Amino acid sequence: MKRMLGTFTILAVLATIGITAEQVWKVHDMDRPRPKVVTPGDWSTADKAGTAPSDAIALFDGKNLDEWAATDGSPTKWKLVNGTMESVEKAGYISTKKQFGSMQLHLEWQTPSVVKGDSQGRGNSGVFLMGKYEIQVLDSFNNDTYPDGQASAVYGQQPPLVNASRGPGQWQSYDIVFHRPTFKDGKVQRPATVTILHNGVLVHDHYTIMGSTFHGRPAEYEPHGDKGPLQFQDHGNPVHFRNVWVRELAD
Numbered sequence: 001m002k003r004m005l006g007t008f009t010i011l012a013v014l015a016t017i018g019i020t021a022e023q024v025w026k027v028h029d030m031d032r033p034r035p036k037v038v039t040p041g042d043w044s045t046a047d048k049a050g051t052a053p054s055d056a057i058a059l060f061d062g063k064n065l066d067e068w069a070a071t072d073g074s075p076t077k078w079k080l081v082n083g084t085m086e087s088v089e090k091a092g093y094i095s096t097k098k099q100f101g102s103m104q105l106h107l108e109w110q111t112p113s114v115v116k117g118d119s120q121g122r123g124n125s126g127v128f129l130m131g132k133y134e135i136q137v138l139d140s141f142n143n144d145t146y147p148d149g150q151a152s153a154v155y156g157q158q159p160p161l162v163n164a165s166r167g168p169g170q171w172q173s174y175d176i177v178f179h180r181p182t183f184k185d186g187k188v189q190r191p192a193t194v195t196i197l198h199n200g201v202l203v204h205d206h207y208t209i210m211g212s213t214f215h216g217r218p219a220e221y222e223p224h225g226d227k228g229p230l231q232f233q234d235h236g237n238p239v240h241f242r243n244v245w246v247r248e249l250a251d
């Protein structure tokens, strides 16, 4: 009885000062480790390339294509133009040499200022996470197409919450928080999720991805490793990219 009372007293004291079994730190605990200091980057402007935050992996800073290759590992035929990388028709996708799983991704993109074509034929490219999951890049400013294929859609799956597109020739941004899927015994164990801001506007709020991207048929998961390349699509339209960086995230 005395021992029980002692335990009860200790639990009551812990509860009073705000400690539960799950909480290691007291409220406002000055002994709690400080978050690492990160110097933020900035967006590009007309006369200055943007910069990555100090703890990011800069994949394209406007100076060279050293971090990139064709999907078969050969040198890419995409071009370096005025501090941007430009897709080239029939050059195929461009792929990072490094591989990534869960990540925060920032990129800026620009469709042609001279409007040519319509629907999916106008400023089409795409961001392939892990080489599998496409976030659509398209000129969706006064350009109707199927909603799950407009700009910032998870292609073939989910339209954006809103159409936050800027006009042709203007620079636009994606900020993407992606958590990779996990697989067990050839089946998806935990599906991937994605949160996306298009030009600072929320367009996907922790959306659960249904599987790899296909054209014209439903998505389904194809088991793959813990990491994959980041790829941009060549869809035959000249689209520019700049200020691309990744911060790897814990799973």
Ligand code: MG
Binding pocket: 124, 125, 126, 136, 137, 233, 235
């Ligand atoms: Mg595309």
